[in-house]
Amino acid sequence: MSYYDIDAILTDAEKVPCKFELDVPELGYLDNNPAQPLKSGTTIGLPLWLAELLALANRVPSTADEDAKSFVSLNLPPALSNEVMSALKADPRAVPLRDQSHNFYGLGTRMLDLFEEKEICAVLRRTFVTRAADIALHAGKAGATDDMGVGAGEEFLRGLEEWERKLFKKAHDGAKGTKEWMEGVKKH
Amino acid sequence: MHGDLGNKLVQQAKRTQNLAHLPPYQTELVRAVTREVRDLDKDVAALLEPFQGSFHPTDDQAVACTLLVNHLSMRRNKRCLLAYHHTRTDKLEKLVWKGYDVVDLAGQQVGDGSVNAGGASNVANGDGSMNNLSPQEEDYVRQYSDLLAAYKGQWTDIDLTGSLEPPRDLFIDVRVLKDAGEIQTEYGQFYVRQGDVERLIAQGYLQKLS
Amino acid sequence: MDIDDILREVDPASQSIPAETRDLQALTRAWVAERSSPELLRWPADGLFERVNDRIKQQIERVEEMTGDMDPKTNFALIVIQTELERFKYLVRSYLRARIAKIDQHTLHYLSSPDMRARLSETEQAYATRHQALLHNHYLSSFLSAFPPALQNLNDSAGNISMIDTPDTDTAVFIRLLKDSLVEGRGTDGDGIMDGKNGDIIILRWSDAKPLVDSGRAEVI
Numbered sequence: 150m151s152y153y154d155i156d157a158i159l160t161d162a163e164k165v166p167c168k169f170e171l172d173v174p175e176l177g178y179l180d181n182n183p184a185q186p187l188k189s190g191t192t193i194g195l196p197l198w199l200a201e202l203l204a205l206a207n208r209v210p211s212t213a214d215e216d217a218k219s220f221v222s223l224n225l226p227p228a229l230s231n232e233v234m235s236a237l238k239a240d241p242r243a244v245p246l247r248d249q250s251h252n253f254y255g256l257g258t259r260m261l262d263l264f265e266e267k268e269i270c271a272v273l274r275r276t277f278v279t280r281a282a283d284i285a286l287h288a289g290k291a292g293a294t295d296d297m298g299v300g301a302g303e304e305f306l307r308g309l310e311e312w313e314r315k316l317f318k319k320a321h322d323g324a325k326g327t328k329e330w331m332e333g334v335k336k337h
Numbered sequence: 338m339h340g341d342l343g344n345k346l347v348q349q350a351k352r353t354q355n356l357a358h359l360p361p362y363q364t365e366l367v368r369a370v371t372r373e374v375r376d377l378d379k380d381v382a383a384l385l386e387p388f389q390g391s392f393h394p395t396d397d398q399a400v401a402c403t404l405l406v407n408h409l410s411m412r413r414n415k416r417c418l419l420a421y422h423h424t425r426t427d428k429l430e431k432l433v434w435k436g437y438d439v440v441d442l443a444g445q446q447v448g449d450g451s452v453n454a455g456g457a458s459n460v461a462n463g464d465g466s467m468n469n470l471s472p473q474e475e476d477y478v479r480q481y482s483d484l485l486a487a488y489k490g491q492w493t494d495i496d497l498t499g500s501l502e503p504p505r506d507l508f509i510d511v512r513v514l515k516d517a518g519e520i521q522t523e524y525g526q527f528y529v530r531q532g533d534v535e536r537l538i539a540q541g542y543l544q545k546l547s
Numbered sequence: 548m549d550i551d552d553i554l555r556e557v558d559p560a561s562q563s564i565p566a567e568t569r570d571l572q573a574l575t576r577a578w579v580a581e582r583s584s585p586e587l588l589r590w591p592a593d594g595l596f597e598r599v600n601d602r603i604k605q606q607i608e609r610v611e612e613m614t615g616d617m618d619p620k621t622n623f624a625l626i627v628i629q630t631e632l633e634r635f636k637y638l639v640r641s642y643l644r645a646r647i648a649k650i651d652q653h654t655l656h657y658l659s660s661p662d663m664r665a666r667l668s669e670t671e672q673a674y675a676t677r678h679q680a681l682l683h684n685h686y687l688s689s690f691l692s693a694f695p696p697a698l699q700n701l702n703d704s705a706g707n708i709s710m711i712d713t714p715d716t717d718t719a720v721f722i723r724l725l726k727d728s729l730v731e732g733r734g735t736d737g738d739g740i741m742d743g744k745n746g747d748i749i750i751l752r753w754s755d756a757k758p759l760v761d762s763g764r765a766e767v768i
Contacts, residue, residue: 151712152416152419152420152708152709152710152711152712153419153420153423153712154420154712155347155350155351155354155420155424156351158347158416158417158420159344159347159348159351161413162340162344162347171398171399171402172399173399173402173403174399175384175399175400175403176402176403176406178338179338179406196340198340198409198413199340199406199409199410199413201707202405202409202707203402203405203406203409205707206405220398220402220405367689367690370690371690371693371694374693374694374695374698375693375694375695378694378695411694411695411698412698412705415691415694415698418686418690418691419686419701422685422686422689422690423682426682426685430651471689473685473688473689474685474689476685476688477681477685480681481678481681484674484677484678484681487674488647488670488673488674491670492600492639492640492643494600494603494604494607494636495600495603495636495639495640495643496636496640497640497643497644499636499640500637501640501641501644503634503637504630504633504634504637530629531633532633532636
């Protein structure tokens, strides 16, 4: 992960549900209620840059027989919920991933670093591979006809999340470069 | 919440990456995010005050949690500010490499018939004046131009900023797009060596005919 | 005949080849390798670029001398020399630009240790050091000087991310084997080992290719 990478920074802003494990008087503003203390047990959607380290920081047990716990416990975000996974299992191509999250795979990989979820991992991989083939097909067509994001291409791009859009652009530029090179070969 | 303004800056940076020109510098937003960092720092100091420099996380878990949130928020804002400025310097450096006189264009008005009537000013900004850059960015461009000139000076015969297309033809035909004054080449006016006129093509004086 | 044929034709170690030809080959190899590898490679320490630069200077002088001569035979030679000169200049320029692009992208990484710094030429070190200083100053004067002192650094690695970006050594590269060698590659689900033969072309991660390239058993293409 790169510090200055804009997409990584935006992925870091994706929100995940966090349940607070203690009362925190000063943090009511996180729950849009600055006047009230934040109560233990409250669940709030917090950006990854905050949630991850709050969950990983080990707070010191207050009594000897209490287990070491973190400040918050994380849950999976709606984008990785059972419903979305079922839809992806049924047909990866039918789901507009961008509606789930602009950085769907970025969010997914970050969460899978924190959660042992073999099933989600398998579904995401199959989804990526299936959709990548589709993306390559569309992008190759658009590149060879010099049609970038016009007509059918635009409609197709709308459902793609960021990794997929990058892949589309690479495949598009590759097809276009090949076409130009072939024409150059013919000319000389 | 904290970090929301920083996020706006990064969204600006994302947009900037996909634009041909450099949009206006977000002076107010940068100031607001910087202020947020200073306020957070004050909050940290206030939280620690009762402990007189010897705070231990076991003393108060809620304070420990708040401190962590404040620290992470400051670091987040720092990253957003750096990434925003870096995206812009990156773009400015590319313009300098391409030979645009980014700062000089600043003083010129639209349509005075000189260089900025062509493509160059449109790349640097949208409206022909250079107020899209912050004063600090103008300084940066000047200093970076000097640095690049010094580096190029080590390779005087190569023309480091020349074309990265492999050379194919020694001579090319060009069309003159605008008055550039007298240009002396060894082969007369219309039959010119590509290496001699690359700069003029890049700056929009000449067009290469294929 | 393309670059690959020319490179293959001559064993770089052979001494029977004129020094100029060997230099052109070394330059071409350095250019291909630099453009294809995700990490900055070591600047040639044997004075290759000083020699190439001198040659370019000589040829430019020669062109200037010959330009006055109107003899058609000279004129033809002139065009050949100039064409060759443009190609030489292109190779050097493209090579230097590929390096500067990498240095600009990961400046702090390449300045971070003596070992990394040794990959840069003296001029590149001066450029990178100054560039980093300019950037840091720009950040300071734009916002960073208003930060608490502990947050003003550009090389922290606190938290879950280092501020010093590094090249992605898992980027895929193509290599050609120059000797029969065992090739080990890591994959997402499993690793692979193959008995590579001289001349084989393989795609694998740069981190797996690097030991082969460094030991001269393969070259990046």
